[in-house]
Amino acid sequence: MDAWFWWETMLALALRYPEILLAIACFFFVSQMKKPSRTPVNWPVVGMIPYLFTNTRNFHDWLTDVLRASNCTFVFKGPVGVTGDLLLTCDPANVNHVFNVNFTNYPKGGGFSEIFDVLGNGIFNADHDSWKYQRKKAHALISDKRFRSFVGITSHNKVKNGLIPTLNHLAEGGHDLDLQDVFMRLTFDITCNLIFGIDPGCLAIGFPTVPFAKALDDAEESLFFRHVTPRKWKWIRYEKEKKLESAWKTIDHFIAQYVSLRKHDMMKKTINNNNVDAATNLLSSYLNCELEAGELGFKFDTFLRDTTLNLMVAGRDTTSSGLTWFFWLVAKNPKVEAKIIEELQLKLYHYENSNDTSSLIYLHAALLESLRLYPPVPFEHKGVVRPDILPSGHGVRRRRxxxxxxxxxxxxESIWGKDCMEYRPERWISESGKIKHEPSYKYLVFNCGPRTCLGKDMAFTQMKATAAAIISNFHVEILKGHVARPKLSIILHMKDGLMVRLRKRG
Known part of the structure; x- marks a missing residue:
């Protein structure tokens, strides 16, 4: 019998006889009470799916408990009729094996591009020759000295002329504000400038609505729910899919508009190798590679759309998420805040006349530590080409x-020690006062191996400039009763934002 027909039949019976649903639910919960377990039980017919629905409010912490109880690796079984299962792991040895040692056997895979179809054939979805070309091209552009200088100047100017004046206005008026929203606006403006050469003015007094920014949020939330429900169960996430469809149209319209503006601008002037513009915003550089993109079989307009969207997601969302959780942790740990202020004073740092934050070692360590506890991308996944055995002893095959x-x-604790749940920047500072370097397969925040994040330095440039400027000028106070918990999204945003009040420093 066809698996999909079987599920439709079961659903029809359940809707006609709701007592069946009630009986199953009672059986599940009573069984759980009789036999408490930190790891999911593989139930007849439904597999382990009920655990996903009963742990949506604390999904990441629940998954952490499961992996902690199963020695860092666990096989999650789906319902009957759903092919394949998931191998969940946080074992550094498995990470090193998959991301480094046997990299070619673990591509993103067709399942990944199917889930993240809105990203098209951009670098996040790409494998093999397409990925190699896109990575090589992005690496050449991002590592260019002129572009790196442009990143520093753009970030500094936006913080100085956009962020601080806006926060001053809010602090003087005694307003409560959502700091996460502020950071998403800040990184949106900076990223648009770096990619398109255009500042949309999202971070302005009055906080104007930007449909593209909201569309990205809606898309990311919808993509998360594709991970936790079987692919054929579209009916169970119908509203999320409708939201994604609408967001997709908004995203395409926005990018097409900005690409058109940049093309029009380039038609007005002749760009040569000595022109600064050719090495600043990334789109101008990509517009010069139509011939080589065509030789690799890319439709150029689609290539530009997919490339710029992937860069936007990487630049806006990860940095804003990192800053949000950083300020929440600093507000909860006044000793850390005091040490950051002491370093800023010792280094005579001032946001108005310095865009160099390389000497701020403790601040850098504090950011590394917050990213350890709250990584902007909370999970990665891979496909399998050939059967293999992981260092943990678990076997993998194509459908896993x-x-x-x-x-x-x-x-x-097995990775970071008994104080793994503590926010302690000192763990990142060596006896000589320099930043300690941990293996990327242990600290996977910026990915690992050949797919290591190209924008790591850019991210730290923006985060350090922003953090130093805010902490120099304001004390951030979390509103009483505010609860910080992760939103169910592919990016680790806070569900209800970060509600704060700012007090200006003397």
Missing amino acids: MLVFSLYAMGRM
């Missing part, structure tokens, strides 16, 4: 998807 929990990895 591997999911790596970065969130759980930062909370494992």
Whole structure:
């Protein structure tokens, strides 16, 4: 019998006889009470799916508990009729094997591009020759000295002329504000400038609505729910899919508009190798590679759309998420805040006349530590080409998807020691006063191996400039009663934002 027909039949019976649903629910909960377990039980017919629905409010912490109880690796079984299962892991040995040692056997895979179809054939979805070309091209552009200088200047100017004046206005008026929203606006403006050469003015007094920014949020939330429900169960996430469809149209319209503006601008002037513009915003550089993109079989307009969207997601969302959780942790740990202020004073740092934050070692360590506990991308997943045995002893095959929990990895005593749940920047500073370097397969925040994040330095440039400027000028106070918890999204945003009040420093 066809698996989909079987599920439709079961659903029809359940809707006609709701007592069946009630009986199943009672059986599940009573069984759980009789036999408490930190790891999911593989139930007849439904597999382990009920655990997903009963743990949506604390999904990442629940998954962390499961991996902690199963020695960092666990096989999650789906319902009957759903092919394949998930191997969940946060074991550094498995990470090193998949991301480094046997990299070619673990591509993103067709399942990944199917889930993330809105990203098209951009670098996040790409494998093999397409990925190699896109990575090589992005690496050449991002590592260019002129572009790196442009990143520093753009970030500094936006913080100085956009962020601080806006926060001053809010602080003087005694307003409560959502700091996460502020950071998403800040990184949106900076990223648009770096990619398109255009500042949309999202971070302005009055906080104007930007449909593209909201569309990205809606898309990311919808993509998360594709991970936790079987692919054929579209009916169960119908509203999320409708939201994604609408967001997709908004995203395409926005990018097409900005690409058109940049093309029009380039038609007005002749750009040569000595022109600064050719090495600043990334789109101008990509517009000069139509011939080589065509030789690789890319439709150029689609290539530009997919490339710029992937860069936007990487630049806006990860940095804003990192800043949000950083300020929440600093507000909860006044000793850390005091040490950051002491360093800023010792280094005579002032945001108005300095865009160099390289000497701020403790601030850098504090950011590394917050990213360990709250990685902006909380999980990664891989497909499998050929059967293999992981260092943990678990076998993998083509129909088994591997999911790596970065969130759980930062909370494992076996990896980070007994104080793994503590926010302690000092763990990143050596006896000589320099930053300690941990293996990327242990600290997976910026990925690992050949797919290591190209924008790591850019991210730290923006985060350090922003953090130093805010902490120099304001004390951030979390509103009483505010609860910080992760939103169910592919990016680790806070569900209800970060509600704060700012007090200006003397």
